[in-house]
Amino acid sequence: MQAQVTNSTAESASAMRDQLIVFENVSKFYGEILGVNRVNLSISPGITSLVGPNGSGKTTLMNLMTGLIQPTRGRISILGISPDNPQELFRILGYCSQFDSFPKGMTGYDFIKSFLLVQGYSNKESEEKTWRAIERVDLVEAAHRKVAGYSKGMRQRIRLAQSIAHDPEVMILDEPLNGLDPMARTEAIRLFRQLAREGLHLIISSHILDEVDTMSDRVVLINNGYIVAEGGVSGVREEMDEHPMQILIRCDRPQELAARVFTSDSVVEAQLHQDQQGLFIRTRNADRFYLLLNRIVIETGMKIETVTPVDDDLNAVYHYLIGSNGGGQT
Amino acid sequence: MSSMIEASIVKPTTARLDWSLWLRQVRAIMRIELKKNFWGKRASLIYLLAAVPVILMFLLAVVDPRGQADLATPMTWVSAQEVFGNIYEGLILRTIVFFGCAWIFMNLFRGEVVDKSLHYYFLCSLRREVLVVGKYFSGLAASILLFTLTTAGSLFFLYYAHGYPENVRYLFDGPGLGQVLTYLSITILACLGYGALFMVIGLFFRNPIIPALLVYGWEWLNFLLPPVLKKISIIHYLHTLAPVPMNEGPMATVVSATSPWISIPSLIFFTAIILLVAGRRIRKMEIRYGSE
Numbered sequence: 001m002q003a004q005v006t007n008s009t010a011e012s013a014s015a016m017r018d019q020l021i022v023f024e025n026v027s028k029f030y031g032e033i034l035g036v037n038r039v040n041l042s043i044s045p046g047i048t049s050l051v052g053p054n055g056s057g058k059t060t061l062m063n064l065m066t067g068l069i070q071p072t073r074g075r076i077s078i079l080g081i082s083p084d085n086p087q088e089l090f091r092i093l094g095y096c097s098q099f100d101s102f103p104k105g106m107t108g109y110d111f112i113k114s115f116l117l118v119q120g121y122s123n124k125e126s127e128e129k130t131w132r133a134i135e136r137v138d139l140v141e142a143a144h145r146k147v148a149g150y151s152k153g154m155r156q157r158i159r160l161a162q163s164i165a166h167d168p169e170v171m172i173l174d175e176p177l178n179g180l181d182p183m184a185r186t187e188a189i190r191l192f193r194q195l196a197r198e199g200l201h202l203i204i205s206s207h208i209l210d211e212v213d214t215m216s217d218r219v220v221l222i223n224n225g226y227i228v229a230e231g232g233v234s235g236v237r238e239e240m241d242e243h244p245m246q247i248l249i250r251c252d253r254p255q256e257l258a259a260r261v262f263t264s265d266s267v268v269e270a271q272l273h274q275d276q277q278g279l280f281i282r283t284r285n286a287d288r289f290y291l292l293l294n295r296i297v298i299e300t301g302m303k304i305e306t307v308t309p310v311d312d313d314l315n316a317v318y319h320y321l322i323g324s325n326g327g328g329q330t
Numbered sequence: 331m332s333s334m335i336e337a338s339i340v341k342p343t344t345a346r347l348d349w350s351l352w353l354r355q356v357r358a359i360m361r362i363e364l365k366k367n368f369w370g371k372r373a374s375l376i377y378l379l380a381a382v383p384v385i386l387m388f389l390l391a392v393v394d395p396r397g398q399a400d401l402a403t404p405m406t407w408v409s410a411q412e413v414f415g416n417i418y419e420g421l422i423l424r425t426i427v428f429f430g431c432a433w434i435f436m437n438l439f440r441g442e443v444v445d446k447s448l449h450y451y452f453l454c455s456l457r458r459e460v461l462v463v464g465k466y467f468s469g470l471a472a473s474i475l476l477f478t479l480t481t482a483g484s485l486f487f488l489y490y491a492h493g494y495p496e497n498v499r500y501l502f503d504g505p506g507l508g509q510v511l512t513y514l515s516i517t518i519l520a521c522l523g524y525g526a527l528f529m530v531i532g533l534f535f536r537n538p539i540i541p542a543l544l545v546y547g548w549e550w551l552n553f554l555l556p557p558v559l560k561k562i563s564i565i566h567y568l569h570t571l572a573p574v575p576m577n578e579g580p581m582a583t584v585v586s587a588t589s590p591w592i593s594i595p596s597l598i599f600f601t602a603i604i605l606l607v608a609g610r611r612i613r614k615m616e617i618r619y620g621s622e
Contacts, residue, residue, distance in 0.1 A: 030618070063617065066452075066453060067452070068449055068452055068617040069617065070614070086454070086457065087456060088455070089455070090454055099447075099619065101445060101446035102447060103447045103450065104366065104371065104445065105365070105366075105369065114358065115450055115453075115454055117354075118358045118456055119355075119456065120355050120456075122354075163453075166455070
């Protein structure tokens with residue numbers, strides 16, 4: 001009986017692991033230069049964004065996941081498969097890398113079809129999958145043009161098409177929005193969301209924080225090769241005790257509100273807005289503050305126009321944790 | 331904030347041997363690589379190189395180098411074969427095939443690293459050893475086609491110089507056909523051996539030119555080496571197979587000729603070993619274009 005329980009526990013742990021991307025104490029050094037150090041992560045399905053400044057280790061993490069580089073220490077498992085087994089790994093994984101180079105002389109169509117043939121698909125299957133991928137990135141008209149003549153955005157899209165052509169379960173996308181015009185960006189984000197809804201793992205690195213913020217289920221903040229924070233943006237923000245959350249309340253009696261909120265010890269600062277129509281407050285416990293605000297409204301009949309958290313977005317989190325001013329860029 | 335998973339069972343590498351898949355993959359790789367080998371920017375140099383001996387033999391056939399006085403007495407087959415033997419080994423084998431294979435095979439991987447396109451193969455559901463085999467066979471197909479044509483073209487002008495029907499008689503009633511087939515086979519074996527060697531050099535060295543030149547020196551100085559060292563070369567085995575071996579001069583160390591039954595399997599065995607080394611190397615190879 002005991003053995004059965006142990007067995008079933010091990011099986012369920014293994015089954016759970018087969019749904020995750022797992023880094024166990026992974027370090028990568030390039031000679032004496034640190035790539036990433038002691039990374040422990042487990043990534044579930046959905047969109048996970050890697051965020052960090054240039055040279056922080058985002059691409060290193062992605063290259064480690066895809067076996068393009070090998071860890072100096074530690075182990076990586078992609079849905080239970082080791083990256084040193086490319087034959088198995090790339091049946092379930094597609095990688096849209098940042099390398100902006102292509103095999104010489106190929107058209108967009110040839111590029112995708114050739115590599116599907118290398119994957120082992122039949123000619124017919126390769127053709128079908130190629131067209132489906134090209135349609136998904138909206139490059140049908142340019143499919144038979146040489147990739148060398150593509151614009152940066154088109155090259156980005158054909159790489160994206162190549163990474164999704166074989167219907168992977170995991171997609172790793174290194175700066176996939178780079179070079180795309182606003183329309184194409186919106187389309188790409190819509191595609192990522194759709195893929196995430198279909199149960200895929202999407203690991204995306206991007207320097208456009210606003211877009212990362214809106215599309216990600218969770219973020220991994222990385223700096224100087226170390227994971228600084230991991231989780232949902234609001235969850236990460238809530239854990240940052242040293243940076244009380246800022247909330248702007250637009251109301252008809254901001255001064256009275258200021259006097260009342262100070263009765264709660266969760267509020268550390270209150271400041272009138274320049275136009276005297278609002279109040280900035282800083283709180284260590286947003287949930288307690290919202291309860292307090294409800295009570296004040298009921299008791300005083302105060303008219304509240306808006307309640308807006310000012311710094312619980314990725315920009316603020318990035319700014320607090322990594323130090324430089326995100327300003328929409330990393 | 332980061333979490334850790336206690337269970338640490340990573341699926342082992344599957345040992346399933348899927349030969350039909352690998353064959354399809356090799357064929358697909360060869361299709362891509364042959365296009366590059368024959369139509370790529372790098373191919374023009376190879377065409378030029380491959381044409382040199384043919385042009386030289388054409389000139390020898392049209393303009394007799396012995397001068398006007400000797401034109402009345404055509405060169406005998408024996409002396410013509412000696413001249414060709416020297417041209418074949420000295421120019422075709424040791425220079426054209428050598429540098430041609432160096433160019434084709436070193437670029438199979440090194441060229442892709444320079445072009446920053448090797449990662450596309452690494453991102454396919456493909457055993458890296460299969461990639462080595464596919465690329466090697468594509469290099470082999472290109473080099474064999476080019477350099478057997480070079481050899482055949484050069485032989486054509488050797489025979490052309492003797493005029494019809496003398497050349498046809500020598501070819502079909504004499505030793506001619508056997509010699510032609512032997513020269514072509516030696517060229518194929520040279521592509522096999524040099525190809526594997528240069529592919530592995532391209533995998534191990536960032537600048538493969540220097541090791542290639544060292545190999546070139548070793549192969550050329552082979553005639554001076556003591557018998558044991560002589561055998562650690564490709565040219566030694568090819569030289570002993572030649573129908574009319576090149577005259578290596580009075581300084582050459584004398585060794586008994588190696589039988590074709592040893593030479594040919596030795597070259598094939600050497601090639602297999604080198605391919606195994608390449609397979610091991612590529613499993614550990616990382617894509618780090620920035621540091622190249």
